[in-house]
Amino acid sequence: MKQQLSSTNTQYSLKAASLPEEIKPVYTLTNAIMHESNPIQEKGLISIQGVDKIFVSERGHRVHALSNTWIEVAEKDFICIVGPSGCGKSTLLRIVAGLEQASSGQVLFQEQVQNKPHPQIGMVFQQYSLLPWRTVEENIILGLEIDRSSAHKKKETAERYLELINMKQFRHSYPFELSGGMQQRVAIARALANDPQVLLMDEPFGALDAHTRILMQRELLRIWEKNIKTVLFVTHSVDEAIYLADRILVMSARPGQVKEIIDVDMPRPRTRSNPRYGQLSEHILDMLEFDNISQSDTNNEYFSEVHA
């Protein structure tokens, strides 16, 4: 089965047109297996090619986190990855960041193999990633310090990003003096201050309360529109994905695999009252639910495969 998948050598670009009314996934897993030829061969900025990740615990247990994942990410795309817990979506992000190595397959960034942290790829973590002994300003310029930038550039950059996240008056505050939402704003500013081409976000609003979360989503879009980057955003929340993404990547449960890619064909700024919002949400939730039910089966199937 796995053999068959890779022999088709399919690459799925996320740059496909979608029909307005019914939800037509740009790509589904069954499509990919059934049709030998893929209509779109366009190379993206990031190209995830047949990535597999197997974790081996100290006691020798093998966990298959990601299986044969192919994704093409075009420049300036805002992509959200949703999926059940443990579907390997964070692992995928960490492999793109170069913090984790793929067990097989590869990730290309600007057509180069990406296997260690790259200055052009920034990352925002879920929480507690700010250095508590540094002020807001000092946290923002951490990347520039590592880069050994001039004092002038550091000052200028700090100024610009403090302005961008509306936190000028907090420049001398310490992270513990800020709310969770503010801390994440600083974390975003820190990632952006390095001026990366790609921003990876690993459930950045997952630890925030519902209200703050919605404010932060708005804030992120505002920043993104001012300062357009390619964004790969991992989330648990289907609602969040529809609000933010150009395209949503739905993943199946362990071993994680791309199940469907959906264009979010709604104009920005989006309103949650738009009927399309509900349609998309229902469609994705249905898919995730189906996955939860069949999860135990696939696990068994997988288990026998590994031990065969």
Add this chain to the structure above:
Amino acid sequence: MRFHFRKRNTIMSKSLKRGALALIGPVLILLIWFVMADVIDNKLILPAPDKVFKHFITPLANIIGLGALTKNILVSLFRVFFGYLIAIIIAVPLGILMGYSRTANELGNSVISIFRPVPPIAWQPLVLAWFGVTSAATLMGLTRGDAYVYLNNFKISMTFIIFLGAFFPIVTSSIHAVSSIPKTWIESARVLGANEWDIFRKILLPGAAPTIINGMRTGLGSAWTCLVSAEMLPGSLSGVGYLITHAYEIARVDVVITGMISIGMIGAFLDFAFRFLESRKFKWQHQIK
């Protein structure tokens, strides 16, 4: 304004209250000491407090032929700091390395676990056999003169005992400090392009500093505790520890107690200084918990 004033007032009375509470213990002990000394009425068992305090009132007077109390305290302080400094220089980098690298940890941990429970005093015979009465002066090749007299006070064997006392608390707390640094801190530096040296300088060192400083405080206390056993070694002719052992030999219990109080007061003062530094420099650590 009035509210402000009242608030300040309560803060003041609070710290006053705390100070009063801290004084109750020592005053009580002093009282019991007075009464007991009076009841026992034997200066070989328990001399009266005033016999002891007169040594503190005249700190420059020659005590039992060993020189002034202040001089002995200074000699001891230098000894402790010397051994302590060497312990820091070795234990902190070693601890950081062992906290960061799993291989280094597995390599060193067994050795540390075995040697840590051995009290420094138990090393005395070995230390004597190895270093004898070699001093800093011998190492420098001095045989006479003022420098010789001075440096001859710093015996390798004593330094080693004090070093042992300070080493283990510092190394274990350094290991713990680094290994408990959240992975996210290291990774967020790494995605910003940090190399190993950047991670050491910008994340490990500042992130581990509060816990390492805390270990250094414990280490200093422990080094100070080892002083008496270090100064009991042959070749010692000064220092508070020696003062105590020598006073014991000539049955001057008042001097023994004077020495004990000196060690206690200085140890407490050093501890306080460290705590002060911690609360000033590492405010963030208490806030993130």
